[in-house]
Amino acid sequence: MRAIGEMARASGLTASALRFYDRAGVLVPAEVDPVTGYRRYADDQVRAARLVASLRRVGMPIAEIIAAVSALPDPTAVGVLIDRHLHRLEVGLADARRELARARTRLELEVPMTTVTLSAASFAATLSAVRFAVGSDPAILGGVLLETGENVLTMVATDRFRLAVASTIAAVEGPPVRVVLPPEALCGDVTRLTLTPGRVTIEGAEVTPIEGEFPDFRRLVREPEGPRVVVDVAGLRAAVEAQPLVWREHEGSTYPLVILNVDDGVRMASEEEWAADVGRHVAVNRDFLLQALDVGDSGQLVLELDGPIGPLAVHDLERDQFSLLMPVRH
Structure with a gap:
């Protein structure tokens, strides 16, 4: 026979959990001292206790755990209960993903977006004017800063030893925005960008901005x-x-x-x-x-x-x- 402390160590359940499962009728001790109330468990109950611990970790309801412990001599029956709970979890996860996707979409729609439209030639020429100055030093942001203004798109790049700035006329709709993007994401015929501080879409493809603070280039421009x-x-x-x-x-x-x-x-x-x-x-x-x-x-x-x-x-x-x-x- 095992005392409750020994049973807790062998099964992975705490002593308080074992007392709870006793009261709930999930795992009743083999004997209880009528004077002291001490619980003692048979050695063959360790298997049942470990099953209880596993099923509770995945959130199986108490009623189904009781059924699984009762069916322990029949592994097939226990497997049916496990498969049923797994299916319920998978359905719940799919529902949660859909709901979270809807929540994310609502949040993104609430963030003001800025749309920039320009000719592919203007975009390419502006990028070419700054790309040579993109830095590779990890101490600075190795990307191209895109900054919108009133009907203008400005690009900036720096590697600490040089700074390149170029602007081009563009149709800008939305509030001013600053984002730093990897130069390789700006390749190809670009005519339309949708910008927010945390999300950028270029020609329909989403690009992740580079996080961090771009050097204050205006301090040098005088x-x-x-x-x-x-x-x-x-x-x-x-x-x-x-x-x-x-x-x-x-x-x-x-x-x-x-x-x-x-x-x-x-x-x-x-x-x-x-x-x-x-x-x-x-x-x-x-x-x-x-x-x-x-x-x-x-x-x-x-x-x-x-x-x-x-x-x-x-x-x-x-x-x-x-x-x-x-x-x-x-």
């Missing part, structure tokens, strides 16, 4: 204190490519620099000139500058110079897009 110089894209690219390479090592990687003299217009400068007069020169990552020049196709760009420690802005006024390149300190 009127430069230095000159604005109109440059010929082809001529500047040729001058940059012809310039002898100056290498800089940073955070374990090596990259080439391009040094610009900002004293009178824009011209290439040597490392010696840079060293002799830091205040009249600005140095940026050569590859980043070439990528920024490749984005513009208008033939002319405006370089906005903010001195040797401010970012260099490469501005395409015709297409309302620009890149900011962080300067390299001497």
